[in-house]
Amino acid sequence: MKIIIITALILMLTTISNARISVVTVPEKDESQITIYNSVDLTLVREKRTLSFKKGMNKIDFSWAGTLIDPTSLFFIVPGKEEEIEVIDVSYPPGVSKSLVWNIKSSLEGEFLCEITYFISGINWSADYIFLADNDEKKAHLRNFVYVNNNSGENMMNAQVRLIVGKINLVEDIKTLAGRSELFAKMDFSDEISEGLMIKKESYRKPRMRRRSKKTFSSFSSAPKKIVKESLSEYYIYTIEGTEDITINRPKRLPNLNQKEVKIKTIYKYDVEHYGKVVKRFFRFENKKKSKLGQSPLPDGTVRVFKRDSKGNIRYVGRNNIKYIPIDEKAEIDLGAEKEIKIERKLMNFVTDNFEYTHKGNISGWDEISEYKIVLTNYRDSQATFEMKEYFDGDWNLDTKQGFKKEDHRTIKFDLILKPGEKKIITYKVTVVKGNRAKK
Amino acid sequence: MKIRFLFILLLFFCVSGNPCFSITKLVILPERSNVNVDLNAISWSLVEEERVLTLVRGENVVSFSWENVNIDSFSIFLDFMTHDKKVRLINIEYPRSGNMVFFNIYSDGSWEEKVRIKYLLSGLKKNFSYRAVAENNEKTLNFQTYITMVNSSGEDFEKSIFSFYEIDLEKNLRNREQKKLKFHEGRKAKMKKELVWNSKTQPHDPEYSKTTPGIPVYYVIDNSTKNGLGKFPVWKGKVRVFQKDKSKNQVFLGEDWVKFVPLNDEIRINIGSSRDVKVKRKLLKTEKKNIRRNSYNNIVLYDRVETIQYTVENFKKKPLKLKIRDYYNGYWKLEFKGKKVPFEKKSHNKIEYILELEPKQKLEFTLVITTLNIR
Numbered sequence: 001m002k003i004i005i006i007t008a009l010i011l012m013l014t015t016i017s018n019a020r021i022s023v024v025t026v027p028e029k030d031e032s033q034i035t036i037y038n039s040v041d042l043t044l045v046r047e048k049r050t051l052s053f054k055k056g057m058n059k060i061d062f063s064w065a066g067t068l069i070d071p072t073s074l075f076f077i078v079p080g081k082e083e084e085i086e087v088i089d090v091s092y093p094p095g096v097s098k099s100l101v102w103n104i105k106s107s108l109e110g111e112f113l114c115e116i117t118y119f120i121s122g123i124n125w126s127a128d129y130i131f132l133a134d135n136d137e138k139k140a141h142l143r144n145f146v147y148v149n150n151n152s153g154e155n156m157m158n159a160q161v162r163l164i165v166g167k168i169n170l171v172e173d174i175k176t177l178a179g180r181s182e183l184f185a186k187m188d189f190s191d192e193i194s195e196g197l198m199i200k201k202e203s204y205r206k207p208r209m210r211r212r213s214k215k216t217f218s219s220f221s222s223a224p225k226k227i228v229k230e231s232l233s234e235y236y237i238y239t240i241e242g243t244e245d246i247t248i249n250r251p252k253r254l255p256n257l258n259q260k261e262v263k264i265k266t267i268y269k270y271d272v273e274h275y276g277k278v279v280k281r282f283f284r285f286e287n288k289k290k291s292k293l294g295q296s297p298l299p300d301g302t303v304r305v306f307k308r309d310s311k312g313n314i315r316y317v318g319r320n321n322i323k324y325i326p327i328d329e330k331a332e333i334d335l336g337a338e339k340e341i342k343i344e345r346k347l348m349n350f351v352t353d354n355f356e357y358t359h360k361g362n363i364s365g366w367d368e369i370s371e372y373k374i375v376l377t378n379y380r381d382s383q384a385t386f387e388m389k390e391y392f393d394g395d396w397n398l399d400t401k402q403g404f405k406k407e408d409h410r411t412i413k414f415d416l417i418l419k420p421g422e423k424k425i426i427t428y429k430v431t432v433v434k435g436n437r438a439k440k
Numbered sequence: 441m442k443i444r445f446l447f448i449l450l451l452f453f454c455v456s457g458n459p460c461f462s463i464t465k466l467v468i469l470p471e472r473s474n475v476n477v478d479l480n481a482i483s484w485s486l487v488e489e490e491r492v493l494t495l496v497r498g499e500n501v502v503s504f505s506w507e508n509v510n511i512d513s514f515s516i517f518l519d520f521m522t523h524d525k526k527v528r529l530i531n532i533e534y535p536r537s538g539n540m541v542f543f544n545i546y547s548d549g550s551w552e553e554k555v556r557i558k559y560l561l562s563g564l565k566k567n568f569s570y571r572a573v574a575e576n577n578e579k580t581l582n583f584q585t586y587i588t589m590v591n592s593s594g595e596d597f598e599k600s601i602f603s604f605y606e607i608d609l610e611k612n613l614r615n616r617e618q619k620k621l622k623f624h625e626g627r628k629a630k631m632k633k634e635l636v637w638n639s640k641t642q643p644h645d646p647e648y649s650k651t652t653p654g655i656p657v658y659y660v661i662d663n664s665t666k667n668g669l670g671k672f673p674v675w676k677g678k679v680r681v682f683q684k685d686k687s688k689n690q691v692f693l694g695e696d697w698v699k700f701v702p703l704n705d706e707i708r709i710n711i712g713s714s715r716d717v718k719v720k721r722k723l724l725k726t727e728k729k730n731i732r733r734n735s736y737n738n739i740v741l742y743d744r745v746e747t748i749q750y751t752v753e754n755f756k757k758k759p760l761k762l763k764i765r766d767y768y769n770g771y772w773k774l775e776f777k778g779k780k781v782p783f784e785k786k787s788h789n790k791i792e793y794i795l796e797l798e799p800k801q802k803l804e805f806t807l808v809i810t811t812l813n814i815r
Binding site for chain 1: 569571576578611618620648649650651652678683686691692694695697711712714716722723728729731735738747753755756757
């Protein structure tokens with residue numbers, strides 16, 4: 001696919017006239033910045049170009065054939081000169097697809113740095129993590145990377161790259177808006193682009209090609225680039241140091257976080273309602289300063305978990321997704337089923353009792369008493385912190401010697417420590433009041 | 441498709457007072473001027489234009505025809521500007537061929553007459569879009585209103601006045617052209633920011649959500665003249681919200697559709713979601729009280745007493761306003777257990793707790809909802 005962005009400045013006489021002066025310039029980009037969102041397919045592109053203005057009315061043609069730009073998002077401004085150089089209107093002329101004309105009134109004459117912003121589809125970023133736990137599972141080395149991929153149809157050369165961590169509300173896809181034909185003429189007039197403009201497009205692209213080849217084979221910096229984080233409204237902006245070339249079909253993965261000795265804890269959970277009838281293993285850590293984190297939220301992404309064995313070798317544990325973790329919030333990585341901690345949950349006894357009757361002799365209420373025995377065995381050679389949840393519905397009452405915490409009206413939680421090789425037996429009796437006897 | 445708009449003056453010479461039907465050879469295409477297009481209506485636009493006709497003393501027939509445009513033929517009307525009382529419209533004829541009308545005009549003299557023609561034309565549409573740029577402190581914003589005129593009428597408009605509300609815009613608007621322009625800008629309009637957690641749509645225990653749930657964030661702006669937003673309603677359209685970062689660059693925060701907002705009403709824009717605030721709702725206890733039974737020992741009436749705990753955590757370093765929206769059905773009474781928080785009863789079954797959270801604050805409140813007389 002041929003990728004083109006053509007910007008042409010066409011000057012007009014101060015009098016309102018349709019005749020354009022034949023001076024046409026194609027200005028180079030002075031600066032560019034891309035802000036990539038990860039929750040939606042949207043990138044905000046900001047280009048700065050120096051343009052010449054005459055006093056009176058000026059016209060700027062902008063076209064974007066072959067790219068996924070949302071035409072409704074295009075915005076022109078001369079920073080600091082908004083009052084003096086003002087966009088009077090934007091015209092989407094008939095018969096020319098993917099093109100617009102800014103009609104600009106200027107009370108100044110000369111060259112000014114202008115800013116063009118627009119939304120483009122096809123560039124995205126994601127986060128991924130490498131989580132290397134020590135053999136004793138008390139500390140981990142956490143690395144985070146950001147991966148940027150460009151399928152927008154436009155090479156983003158020498159651009160400052162910013163990544164947004166946050167969930168924005170988007171009511172229409174940028175890709176849909178970029179391809180919506182009814183905004184423009186339905187017929188394809190691309191063949192009607194004048195040869196002059198085509199030549200300008202080529203002359204515009206050549207320097208970019210040179211720049212890319214230089215970048216590809218020349219020296220790299222001696223250290224990974226810093227990523228500066230700042231908060232904005234409900235989001236966070238990651239700004240990658242310096243500038244980057246984000247080229248089509250050439251994704252980049254940049255280190256974001258590299259933190260050793262992050263405090264972690266291994267937790268085992270048994271919770272039939274949420275995880276099924278298996279014991280699940282988790283690494284738990286907190287995005288806090290005391291855990292050697294807490295500088296910024298951790299974006300959601302894939303985490304690959306590794307662990308050092310007793311000889312110091314690294315082995316792969318598994319891969320899962322991690323949720324967005326705010327500063328000071330705890331996080332858990334689901335490591336899957338743990339077979340070395342066994343659970344046997346058995347109903348040992350079932351009794352019905354305390355029947356009540358209507359005056360006609362029909363049953364109106366009764367109690368169901370169930371006795372459970374849960375045998376937990378830790379076959380691992382390390383201590384296990386175990387959390388077990390049980391759920392009861394209706395009017396229930398629990399009788400057990402084991403301490404528990406009532407989480408809500410139907411959930412209880414047992415917090416247990418299982419020593420290496422230990423077998424622990426928990427028994428409880430639950431009475432559920434049924435029928436008219438129930439008071440819950 | 442070639443689109444044409446024709447205005448032809450046809451003159452009839454009547455001899456000795458006898459009615460005549462033969463059309464003379466004189467055909468004039470008068471230039472139009474002072475075109476005004478009223479965009480206030482939804483489907484049809486009122487177009488007014490001026491032409492100069494050369495009238496002769498006696499009866500004149502003026503033909504007005506159109507091709508490839510959609511005109512409501514019963515809306516066409518003429519006003520005489522030069523000799524108002526000496527020129528009279530006798531009637532309008534509608535020939536079977538369609539897309540044409542004949543104005544039968546009687547003139548007291550032979551002269552040039554400036555006429556103003558009015559008709560309803562379809563295919564001129566307008567859309568609204570908005571761009572709000574909030575200051576970094578999220579206390580004020582600039583609210584820009586843009587109008588996009590879309591011309592699918594089949595007619596080119598050169599140097600025409602497009603009127604909307606009390607604003608007149610002189611523009612060229614060719615057929616199939618779209619033109620977007622700033623209609624109004626409200627500067628430094630005051631705004632409020634609030635987060636709304638809704639018990640019907642948000643998870644009650646975010647721990648088990650596969651992704652960190654976001655709580656919807658709203659910008660709320662008074663659409664009032666006092667707040668700098670002009671004298672207009674806000675029409676249905678898309679609003680895109682930006683905020684300036686530390687380098688004064690505008691960062692896109694999100695977008696939302698706004699419905700028609702009358703003047704002095706509130707504009708609510710959902711910009712996105714906050715994942716740095718956590719809300720947990722727990723039903724701690726539920727029990728039946730005041731049980732009444734019938735002679736069969738069946739329960740016929742009781743009260744249900746529910747103890748609900750809300751735990752809210754602000755992980756951000758900034759204060760925030762959070763509304764917790766919850767729903768209770770039936771005949772219910774509310775009682776706080778311990779800490780009280782302000783609330784507003786929005787309807788018989790909807791209540792909003794209004795929380796002002798300090799940076800990094802964790803807040804917990806518990807209440808007892810008694811639903812009375814359940815049968």
